[in-house]
Amino acid sequence: MKASFHVHQGPRCADLLSCNVHSRRCLRRKVCRVSATAAPVKDEIGSVPNATQFTNDIISEEKKYIMQTYARPDLVFTHGEGARLYDAHGKEYLDFAAGIAVNALGHSDPRWLEAVVEQAGTLTHTSNLFHSVPQVRLAKRLVEQSFADKVFYANSGTEANEAAIKFSRKYARLQAGVDPYDAGAEAPHEVVSFTGSFHGRTLGALALTYKDAYKIPFAPGLPGARMVKYLDLDAAAAVIKKGKTAAVFVEPIQGEGGIFPASRDFLQGLRGLCDEAGALLVFDEVQCGLGRTGKLFGYQNFGVEPDILTLAKPLAGGLPIGAVLVKQKVADAMKPGDHGSTFAGNPLVTRAAEAVVDIISEPAFLESVVDKGERLRSSLREALKGNEHVKEIRGLGLITGIQLDQPAGGVVTAARDEGLIVITAGAGDVVRLVPPLTITNDDVDLAVSILASVLNSLQAQNQTV
Structure with missing residues (x-):
């Protein structure tokens, strides 16, 4: 079946079954592209027609056409709004995963949506062969609110970390006084990281x-x-060691590793060791940065400045972007042609990121993250007090881990059945909570109620989780 087109005719499309817009409103004056596999738009919080068959068909075609590198439940989300996701059956879920700490403003935030739509209709991509306005405006925001002097754009967290490795190694060669383009030259090149770390794939x-x-x-x-x-x-x-180490990579709060905050003494100690060795200190804030801890940047909780900081997940509110923030001495080491990317920092993603940064950097917004994070952990500790499976509840801001004494997969499944999306971390024995930063106190209380019900009922039944 060939793709067809229809023009949106108002708040609700006349051709509901062929419109490919999954949110609860079509974009006025926009043209909707329709394909043979497009999901039908639902009524306000209704299910799609033949929801079970629709779900089965999507899952079947996913297995047929997409490489099977992910283990996914038999669940198809069709749209989201705020901290809520909806599946094809119309079931509502409270989203405490946020696309793995990506959707910091939740789903379909109107301020973010307005920025994306306006930019998509103006200029989406030019490559990095030319200047563009949103790219510069975003870099200015990031620099003025951080330790950094310059920004490099990437497309993801792992790309940002790859760039940081390259920057560190070239900087080390220059500091060693060798020609950085001499293949036979020797210089410090070792890169240090830590157990429990996750820096990309x-x-x-x-x-x-x-x-x-x-x-x-x-x-x-x-x-x-x-x-x-x-x-x-x-x-x-x-x-x-001086003469060996080019850089030290560390997460101020380990996310994938199990939600382990670093200590001030540890990070300050690393700063001193790097200074003595002439190595660069790199903070990976792909998951814990940009408001997640209640500070705009995670390092601001510890009184330690890195030489390089990597960002990604929440930066563009769901669009792919990465950023490397660097001090001037690092920027000076890199010359045209040393590194690059076709898509990185294009006008669309940087305009989306502008909207995200502007919202999150407001002091009242960050204060609310701190308050909601404290409410979440204190409520969990009270609700799960005495539960023998719960060993520790830890975190900072709105990144929280519930350490269990056994695998957490059963809790994740049971919570999802009750309408709460959470994910695992660590060795699969930590329930990870990284909700949108825009959640309400009522959302916090609901999540705690569901998790307490799941964990306490499993303990009461003497079942493993």
Whole structure:
């Protein structure tokens, strides 16, 4: 069946079954592109016609046409609004995963949507061969509100970390006084990371990532990667050495690793070790940055400034973007042609990111993140007090982990059945809560109620989770 087109005719499309707009409103004066596999638009909170068949068909075609690198439940989300997601049956879910800490403003935020639609109708992409306005405006915002002097754009968190590795190694070559383009020259090149870390899945970032299951099938990895115990400053001092170490990568709060905040002493100690060794300190804030902790940047909780900081997940509110924030000495090491990207920082994604940064950086917004995070953890501790499966509840701002004594997959499934989306972390034994930063106190209370019901009922039944 060929794709067809129809023009939106008002708040509700006349041709509901062929409109490919899944939100509760079509965009006025826009043309909707329709394909043979387009999902039908629902009534306000209704199910799509033949929801079970629709869901089965989508899942069947997904298995047929898409590589099976993800384990997914038999669930098709069709739209979202705020902190809520809706499946094809019209069931409502409270989203405490936010696309893995991506949808910081929730789903279909009207301010974000307005920025994206306006920019999409103006200028979407030019490549980095030319200047564009949103790219500059976003960089100015990020620099003026951080330690950084310059910004480099990427398309994801792992790309941002790859760039940071490259920047660090060239900087080290220049500091060593060698020609950076001499293939035979020797200079510090080792990159240090920590147990429990997650820096991405491309080969360079993967070498800095802790989990062997992610790395072994693709060995050999990047040479010069050194890994030491997280929060162990003595172990770090044993490997961070002048003449060897180019950079040290650390997450101020480990996300994938299990929601483990660093200590002020540890990060300050790393700063001192890097200064002594002439190495760069890199903070990976792909998950914990941009308001997630209640500060615009995670490092601001610890009184330590890095030389490089990587951002990604929440930056463009769901569109793919990464950013590397650097001090001037790092920027000076890089010259035209040293690194680049076709799509990175295009006008569409940077305009979306402008809207996100403007909203999140408001002091009252950040204060609300702190308040809601404290409410979440204190309420969880009270509701789960005495539950033998719960070992610890930890976090900062709106990144929280519930440490269990066994795998958390059953809790994730049971919570989803009750209308709450959460995910795992660590060794699969942590329930990870990274909701939109826009959640309400009522949302917090509902999530706590569902999690308490799930965990306490499983304990009462003497079942494993």
